[in-house]
Amino acid sequence: MTLPESLSSRAVTDPDVKATYGIDESVGALAPDRYEVVRARDLGDVVDVLAHAQATGTPVVPQGARSGLAGGSVALDGGIVLSLEGLTTITELDAVEGIAVVQPGVINADLKAAAAAEGLFYPPDPASSAFCSIGGNVATNAGGLCCVKYGVTADYVRGLEVVLAGGEVIRTGHRTAKGVAGLDLTGLFVGSEGTLGVVTEVVTKLVPAPDPALTALATFDSLSAASDAIVALRRERHRPSLLELLDEPTLAAVQAIADYGFPTGCAAVLIVQADRPGHTAEDVQRYAALLEEAGATEVAVADDAQESEALLAGRRALHHALVAKGTHFIEDVCVPVRQLTDLITAGHEISARTGVEITMSGHGGDGNLHPSFFYDAGDDDSRHRAEEAFGELVKVALGMGGTITGEHGVGSLKARWLPDEVGAASIERQRAVKALFDPRGILNPGRVYWS
Amino acid sequence: MTLPESLSSRAVTDPDVKATYGIDESVGALAPDRYEVVRARDLGDVVDVLAHAQATGTPVVPQGARSGLAGGSVALDGGIVLSLEGLTTITELDAVEGIAVVQPGVINADLKAAAAAEGLFYPPDPASSAFCSIGGNVATNAGGLCCVKYGVTADYVRGLEVVLAGGEVIRTGHRTAKGVAGLDLTGLFVGSEGTLGVVTEVVTKLVPAPDPALTALATFDSLSAASDAIVALRRERHRPSLLELLDEPTLAAVQAIADYGFPTGCAAVLIVQADRPGHTAEDVQRYAALLEEAGATEVAVADDAQESEALLAGRRALHHALVAKGTHFIEDVCVPVRQLTDLITAGHEISARTGVEITMSGHGGDGNLHPSFFYDAGDDDSRHRAEEAFGELVKVALGMGGTITGEHGVGSLKARWLPDEVGAASIERQRAVKALFDPRGILNPGRVYWS
Numbered sequence: 001m002t003l004p005e006s007l008s009s010r011a012v013t014d015p016d017v018k019a020t021y022g023i024d025e026s027v028g029a030l031a032p033d034r035y036e037v038v039r040a041r042d043l044g045d046v047v048d049v050l051a052h053a054q055a056t057g058t059p060v061v062p063q064g065a066r067s068g069l070a071g072g073s074v075a076l077d078g079g080i081v082l083s084l085e086g087l088t089t090i091t092e093l094d095a096v097e098g099i100a101v102v103q104p105g106v107i108n109a110d111l112k113a114a115a116a117a118e119g120l121f122y123p124p125d126p127a128s129s130a131f132c133s134i135g136g137n138v139a140t141n142a143g144g145l146c147c148v149k150y151g152v153t154a155d156y157v158r159g160l161e162v163v164l165a166g167g168e169v170i171r172t173g174h175r176t177a178k179g180v181a182g183l184d185l186t187g188l189f190v191g192s193e194g195t196l197g198v199v200t201e202v203v204t205k206l207v208p209a210p211d212p213a214l215t216a217l218a219t220f221d222s223l224s225a226a227s228d229a230i231v232a233l234r235r236e237r238h239r240p241s242l243l244e245l246l247d248e249p250t251l252a253a254v255q256a257i258a259d260y261g262f263p264t265g266c267a268a269v270l271i272v273q274a275d276r277p278g279h280t281a282e283d284v285q286r287y288a289a290l291l292e293e294a295g296a297t298e299v300a301v302a303d304d305a306q307e308s309e310a311l312l313a314g315r316r317a318l319h320h321a322l323v324a325k326g327t328h329f330i331e332d333v334c335v336p337v338r339q340l341t342d343l344i345t346a347g348h349e350i351s352a353r354t355g356v357e358i359t360m361s362g363h364g365g366d367g368n369l370h371p372s373f374f375y376d377a378g379d380d381d382s383r384h385r386a387e388e389a390f391g392e393l394v395k396v397a398l399g400m401g402g403t404i405t406g407e408h409g410v411g412s413l414k415a416r417w418l419p420d421e422v423g424a425a426s427i428e429r430q431r432a433v434k435a436l437f438d439p440r441g442i443l444n445p446g447r448v449y450w451s
Numbered sequence: 452m453t454l455p456e457s458l459s460s461r462a463v464t465d466p467d468v469k470a471t472y473g474i475d476e477s478v479g480a481l482a483p484d485r486y487e488v489v490r491a492r493d494l495g496d497v498v499d500v501l502a503h504a505q506a507t508g509t510p511v512v513p514q515g516a517r518s519g520l521a522g523g524s525v526a527l528d529g530g531i532v533l534s535l536e537g538l539t540t541i542t543e544l545d546a547v548e549g550i551a552v553v554q555p556g557v558i559n560a561d562l563k564a565a566a567a568a569e570g571l572f573y574p575p576d577p578a579s580s581a582f583c584s585i586g587g588n589v590a591t592n593a594g595g596l597c598c599v600k601y602g603v604t605a606d607y608v609r610g611l612e613v614v615l616a617g618g619e620v621i622r623t624g625h626r627t628a629k630g631v632a633g634l635d636l637t638g639l640f641v642g643s644e645g646t647l648g649v650v651t652e653v654v655t656k657l658v659p660a661p662d663p664a665l666t667a668l669a670t671f672d673s674l675s676a677a678s679d680a681i682v683a684l685r686r687e688r689h690r691p692s693l694l695e696l697l698d699e700p701t702l703a704a705v706q707a708i709a710d711y712g713f714p715t716g717c718a719a720v721l722i723v724q725a726d727r728p729g730h731t732a733e734d735v736q737r738y739a740a741l742l743e744e745a746g747a748t749e750v751a752v753a754d755d756a757q758e759s760e761a762l763l764a765g766r767r768a769l770h771h772a773l774v775a776k777g778t779h780f781i782e783d784v785c786v787p788v789r790q791l792t793d794l795i796t797a798g799h800e801i802s803a804r805t806g807v808e809i810t811m812s813g814h815g816g817d818g819n820l821h822p823s824f825f826y827d828a829g830d831d832d833s834r835h836r837a838e839e840a841f842g843e844l845v846k847v848a849l850g851m852g853g854t855i856t857g858e859h860g861v862g863s864l865k866a867r868w869l870p871d872e873v874g875a876a877s878i879e880r881q882r883a884v885k886a887l888f889d890p891r892g893i894l895n896p897g898r899v900y901w902s
Contacts, residue, residue: 141631176785177817178857180592187638208688237659334627366628406629
């Protein structure tokens, strides 16, 4: 495969640099042998790539910051990686209309900072906020730690500019506060993981800024007590802005890299934050009382931002701790909150039975955990057993009325389970919608609902 | 056209009763000569109707409470009106998961009341809240008075059960707090105005209840001062939960039916509410100060619920006042908030130039007005001039980057302008999506994007 003259000036040629564009953050991602990388500099470049790809039947993988965890932006053999990371302009930020208009390569944290400078807030906050891009967030309908109060990316997207397969450019949605003219194509593109078109501009909604959050941290000697606390907190009129859960194996992994003050042997830790303007101290104290009532063995409450950050430090170290613990698959199941205890218990049972080490932690307040399944990278049998255990827990989550993915996306890693969740009738329609927008199947083929 | 035996027991036969199912609340709606009405009693009835309709190529108009204002649920000649009004069960209401599962015929106000009994809140509140149905709200992605703070129906729909043309039943979305598995078919159905399928169950999101609102009412002697006040209020960190605008001709129409205390000759009235728990009095006083700073000539502030309701009485009487004033078309344009003054001024200019009486009022805080165009029902020329004036204002709104419909839907009355707003490329895709879900074109044919 060779790129046409018109695109070659945007292509990455250095093999080492090119290799970095071949994969994302998903475990076990391997770049194929043959692929090209084009770094778009403007809308025209995206149009050129999609026109060329359509004409030649070349697969295109739209790619943002390569922080994806589901394999949705790994290069495809014989295909073009279309990187949007260079499109980093915040075109507009309007406090009265409550919108920002941004290019897809804008980093999540940069949009947050720009909004904050105007007293506004862009809530979606994947743990990768410091380096993930808005385009990738839109592609996966990303969530994060704030969702328990603020919802997900889709809740903050009003409109899009999208380049379709073949190079046609359409605009969807609206800039106004409301708008119901015609079918909601915006919602269709959000979360479509690059399978329907390439997003080149996003109109995001911004909301008034909350107060800096105050944190409480509680330890529990039983999962059911931790779960009771979550249920009590979800009934709160003034909702926590963060409600994270770490189980015993997770805490051991975190303590293994440094002492974050977690006692050994406790069954679970909950971390809760309050950010309601003018009421953070009052709310976090009330949360602390609820945590104690539910049976917490110890509760620490931050008085200021510094203590707050200190209590969150162990949670922030989680990703590094799990990487240090070893190679692992990351799940992204979300279940009804009442089922959390049963989900975690099921994970521990699967671990005990199969010998696969499993940590269960994540956004407890949403019922959205990221169970991690550890294996020996050099041992196919070990990897296979981890995969089997992974699949078992997915089935448990689906049996609870849950989903295979709360916020990471289906990508390539979870595609095999999608029909079990949504059913054949839905898959058939999803594929038909795909065929309608991408008749030659050039956009991220083989992913999500098309494996 | 005759209904098959299996459906005839659900059919309405009394001609007078049948006639009431022929039309909705849209102005000038006329039922066609020949149509059947089937009142569904359960999912099976809906399946039967859509199977029969598909087999015979019979048009089906899904219908809720017939409160639509865009002609989207008026009977079609030779077709079946499929009424969902009998499906009124709230199947589930779960305060921990923060969801309600409801049938489409549930009245909006009944869901609000059921949620309130659990300390929860279902925000979407069309002015027709007391008699419109959730199914209709989903079909049009309805808004209301709360949107300035709480958003629209789509923001509160997590999942759907939908019967497709032919009778196949699919489920979309999720019950969990998050879920990104596959394409967002839920969003596609919300706002599709009965053109893609018939919704038979809705999983709605509920949020914690606010405080009972306190109201402020301000009069202005210039539109630009009222607009300045709206801009100032939109910059508020603690947003108004309601922000309505009435222009001079609207105020005259309201005063004509009873004395609601509006002074004659003022250019505009703004009505503002605060519902922040524990802070309603403080917030509404701050809003009052902002209204004065912006140049209000008079500001009244309610101290309690009774005074609050009294200040809102003129707004509540609006629909009756406009009906009493005469036959009129209702527009539903939404523009960027900064453009409100220009939009209203344009309406007044069109009125002065054409002689068509036009009132400009609505959800000022969203930039979403419902301009009304009056005409003599017995005079075709008068009606034609009102239609022309209506079309002129639509063009002004589109020129401002606005939309033809903020919350009522496109239906049949606004279909002619949809291509001007969304463009040919989008219309083409919308029609293709329609063809995919409804290959024989039996679902609300001729409406929205398919005229």
